[in-house]
Amino acid sequence: MLMTYRRHSSRILIAGSLFALTASSHVLGGQTLDPQIVKAIGTVNPKSLRADDEKLIAFGTRNTFSEEQGQGRGVFAARDWIESRFREIASQSHGRMEVMVDTFVQPADGKRVARDVPISNVIAILKGSEETSRTYVISSHYDSRNSSNSDSEKTAPGADDNASGVIVVLAAARALVDLPNRATIIFVAYGAEEQGLLGSGHHARSLKESGIDVQGDFNNDIVGSSTGPKGEKNPNRLRIFSEALPVYADMARINEAGAETDSPSRQLARYAREMGDLYARPMAGQMIYRTDRYLRGGDHMSFYKQGYPAIRFVEAVENFNHQHQDVRVEDGVQYGDLIDYMDFDYVAKVARYNIASLASAALAPGVPKNAVIQTKELTNETDLAWDAVDGAVSYEVVVRATDESRWTRTIPTGAATNAHVDLSKDNYLFGIRAVDAAGHKGVVAFPRPER
Numbered sequence: 001m002l003m004t005y006r007r008h009s010s011r012i013l014i015a016g017s018l019f020a021l022t023a024s025s026h027v028l029g030g031q032t033l034d035p036q037i038v039k040a041i042g043t044v045n046p047k048s049l050r051a052d053d054e055k056l057i058a059f060g061t062r063n064t065f066s067e068e069q070g071q072g073r074g075v076f077a078a079r080d081w082i083e084s085r086f087r088e089i090a091s092q093s094h095g096r097m098e099v100m101v102d103t104f105v106q107p108a109d110g111k112r113v114a115r116d117v118p119i120s121n122v123i124a125i126l127k128g129s130e131e132t133s134r135t136y137v138i139s140s141h142y143d144s145r146n147s148s149n150s151d152s153e154k155t156a157p158g159a160d161d162n163a164s165g166v167i168v169v170l171a172a173a174r175a176l177v178d179l180p181n182r183a184t185i186i187f188v189a190y191g192a193e194e195q196g197l198l199g200s201g202h203h204a205r206s207l208k209e210s211g212i213d214v215q216g217d218f219n220n221d222i223v224g225s226s227t228g229p230k231g232e233k234n235p236n237r238l239r240i241f242s243e244a245l246p247v248y249a250d251m252a253r254i255n256e257a258g259a260e261t262d263s264p265s266r267q268l269a270r271y272a273r274e275m276g277d278l279y280a281r282p283m284a285g286q287m288i289y290r291t292d293r294y295l296r297g298g299d300h301m302s303f304y305k306q307g308y309p310a311i312r313f314v315e316a317v318e319n320f321n322h323q324h325q326d327v328r329v330e331d332g333v334q335y336g337d338l339i340d341y342m343d344f345d346y347v348a349k350v351a352r353y354n355i356a357s358l359a360s361a362a363l364a365p366g367v368p369k370n371a372v373i374q375t376k377e378l379t380n381e382t383d384l385a386w387d388a389v390d391g392a393v394s395y396e397v398v399v400r401a402t403d404e405s406r407w408t409r410t411i412p413t414g415a416a417t418n419a420h421v422d423l424s425k426d427n428y429l430f431g432i433r434a435v436d437a438a439g440h441k442g443v444v445a446f447p448r449p450e451r
């Protein structure tokens with residue numbers, strides 16, 4: 001069996017100096033810039049981001065319970081405006097982008113939902129060319145709050161939390177409407193994040209129930225300020241949160257494989273960082289190996305709940321006086337989520353970072369499925385196998401030492417769906433990714449041990 005396996009595998013010999021060659025850069029070798037992505041990034045404009053943010057603030061409050069205020073005020077007025085922006089963008093898509101508002105009623109729960117309340121998600125779907133249902137989601141929430149999460153009267157500008165995420169999603173939709181994407185992209189603004197991720201929970205559940213192969217959610221929530229509470233400036237740093245272990249994690253297998261930093265969400269985070277840092281300099285991603293900040297959560301967690309990979313982008317240092325606060329001055333300190341604290345050059349960089357990673361993933365072939373590392377025998381070598389991926393013309397094995405956090409080397413392996421590597425499976429971590437004819441590289445699959 002093993003001989004048959006080896007005869008069909010591409011044999012790769014590696015010089016002893018392999019790891020001596022490792023560069024400090026976390027952008028792996030062989031990446032070239034795709035002019036389509038460069039062009040998409042070039043459409044991002046801080047002035048129109050500011051105009052969109054101002055528009056969202058002008059609805060006064062976007063609190064979940066402000067739905068009946070009408071006449072340019074409240075969460076549903078904001079919803080209708082976001083829908084109209086998506087429709088404008090869709091009109092340039094030659095019929096490829098479909099826009100919808102999904103409204104459902106959340107029953108009162110005696111806690112954060114004091115009464116039955118209608119909640120809407122605003123969704124734009126850009127169909128991919130692939131036969132499969134492979135889908136990426138770029139998400140945000142458009143509801144806002146002040147000091148009370150049920151106050152629908154007082155102002156709740158939510159300039160940063162989370163108009164910033166919505167304007168990034170709108171900018172990405174505008175930038176990518178012409179993209180010849182293989183995978184489907186869903187651009188979405190969720191309702192009722194502040195009442196417990198209700199809009200995203202509803203959406204992620206319905207994607208799961210429809211059997212959609214979501215290979216990543218890129219969530220943007222609080223991505224608008226580059227200045228921390230001590231006045232510290234971080235104009236070029238973006239945090240990327242990702243969960244350690246998926247809901248279906250098998251602890252025994254994870255311990256065996258040493259895979260505790262290799263969940264699908266982590267691979268997505270590494271990918272976002274690699275492509276973001278490649279295309280969207282000077283912005284640099286900072287990987288945070290944690291689901292979210294302490295005491296906080298976000299819509300990416302609704303995707304985790306369904307077993308989907310997801311990441312959250314957040315500004316580098318948050319000022320909590322500017323979040324979930326009534327607009328007021330107290331002891332000479334200004335509280336509130338005001339536009340004064342936004343940096344639209346920073347938001348533009350965040351949008352470019354999103355576009356780079358999302359477009360790269362949607363143009364590339366998907367993640368290889370059923371990736372395995374053979375552990376049937378005691379050897380000092382490594383044998384890998386995986387299923388063929390739609391659109392792939394070749395594959396790459398990526399490698400790192402077990403105590404490194406980033407992939408440090410790539411080994412092209414040709415068109416075969418297995419590979420033999422002359423490095424001990426006991427001493428390194430391996431991943432596999434698919435490459436298309438134009439050189440687009442997909443997200444890495446981490447192989448499970450097979451006996």
Ligand SMILES: [Zn+2]
Pocket residue numbers: 141161162193221222
């Ligand atoms: Zn938020």
